[in-house]
Structure formats: structure tokens, C-alpha cells
Amino acid sequence: MIYLSHFEFPDREREYDFTMKQKHTCYDTVYPFLILSKHQLKMLDFEPVTILYGGNGSGKTTVLNVIAEKLHLERDTLYNRSNFFTEYTKMCSLEMIGKIPVNSRIITSDDVFDFMLNLRYINEGIDQRREELFEEYQEAKYKKFQMHSLEDYEQLKKVNAARRNTQSKFVRDSLQNNVREHSNGESAFLYFADKIKENGLYLLDEPENSLSPKKQQELLHFLEDSVRFFQCQFVIATHSPFLLSMKGAKIYDLDEEVVDIKRWTELENVRAYYMFFKKYACEFEEE
Secondary structure, three states: OOOEEEEEOOOHHHHHHHHHOOOOOOOOOOOOOOOHHHHOOOEEEOOOEEEEEOOOOOOHHHHHHHHHHHHOOEOOOOOOOOOOHHHHHHOOEEEEOOOOOOOOEEEOHHHHHHHHHHHHHHHHHHHHHHHHHHHHHHHHHHOOOOOOOHHHHHHHHHHHHHHHOOHHHHHHHHOOOOOOOOOHHHHHHHHHHHHOOOOOEEEEEOOOOOOOHHHHHHHHHHHHHHHHHHOOEEEEEOOOHHHHOOOOOEEEEOOOOOOEEEOHHHOHHHHHHHHHHHHOHHHHHHO
16 A cells, blocks of 8 residues: 655755755755755655665664654654754655555664563562562461451452462562563564554654564564554664565665665665674574
């Protein structure tokens, strides 16, 4: 499914015309001006999956933030939005096929990191509560208790539960609303599974962060299924070889002097992985 058809950025001449007028302002940067035009990036044409490949400083995150700003997409965390973002996005143009789906959003590494951090804080609180329940169990099970009024009813239920159950079941039942603890990779994957819904345009900024190679492959299949079965469109900034291998993806190489479209097997860092494992292939075959 394609919702965003193409997106055009201001050319070098228009950028210079604007930035020359800012020479006497107090700002020491005109970001995002003069970033994408360095590699003559003027327009992106989108497929159901479009990937922006490039190293740090190539501008792939800037592209996502500019598109998200222009489309007013929902996001969970703030980003480095300079004083000139509004002026820059005014110079951009785009073509949509229909309306922007309501589920659309941009998902960044900061979003995922904040989610994992919040889960950790919640689980730390639950760990503390678990220790308290261990003590409550011992007290309720072995301490003599006599009910004097209705105010003691809750304590009576606790005593009965402690005497009826083992310590582990008492604690588990008391924490029935517990947040299950996950590794960072599992938590990150949960975030994507929760935020990506049917019929949406999603901009993903380096979603492989915090994911193991195995989890990256799980995310790959999840995204492919979301395109195939749930009418989603993705624009992804990544240098993960697993995500770059996504079926049918259109890949823009932002590391090139002039931005070019390439197959994933032609990309520099993918070739580096390939040559490395090819060099040591015999060691894998010995096992």
C-alpha cells in the first residue's frame, strides 16, 4: 500500500537564497538547510517499503524528521528541532494518495529507549513490592489474628489467603497485574508491535537499535507481514543488513556523492559483512 507517493526537498539554489539572508542573525546553524542538498537529494519516490541507507551524518534521520514535520505525524519524544525547521518544511512539497491514515507516526530510537526505561522503572517498583509481599505472607501465615470489626476484613482475607496458599502463589496472585519483565530487545520489539497497527504510514529511524540479530529478523518478518497483510507503508532509516534485505524494498544510498538507488547486496556495509564471513567460511564449516 502506498499513502505517501513522493516528497520534494528545496534545491541548493533556494537554500542559499534563504541562508544568505540569515547571515546577520544570532543563530550559529541553519539546520536542516544545506544538509540534504550536499548529496543533491531533491526528491524521493516511495514504494510500500522505502529504505534510507547511510552512515552517521548522511542525513537519513533528517529526512524522516522533515517528512514527519511536514505531515504533522504523531511522535512520542522531542527531537532536535532547530529554529529553521518550519521555514525548511514550507519549501518542501509532497504528493499523497488519499489522506494520511490516522494510525501514522514516526518511531525513533529515543521513543523505544524511553519505553524500555519506563518499563524498567515499573519493574523496579514491582520488585520492591514483591519483597514486601514476602514479609506480609510470613506475618499473615504465622501471626495470631482475631477479627474485631469490619475494618479487619481485608486483613482476614489476607490471612486466609496466606494459610491456604504457598508463599510463591500468594505473591504471584497479589501481583497479578505485574508487568512482565523483558530483556531490552524484547521490550523494544513489544514497542513496535504495539505502535504499528493496520493501515498506517510509519517512519522508522534505525529500528534495529537495542535488537539482537535474532530480534532484527523477527522485526523484519513483522514489517513484511504488516505490508503484505495489513496495508502499511514504511519509510525506514537503517544500516542493518537484515532490514535492508526486506522483500521489495526500494533503497536510497545517501552515502553516494549523488544519492542513488541500489540493491541491498551492493551496499558498502552489507558487502563488508559478506566479505568478512566469506573469509572465515571454512571455520563455520568445520563445526
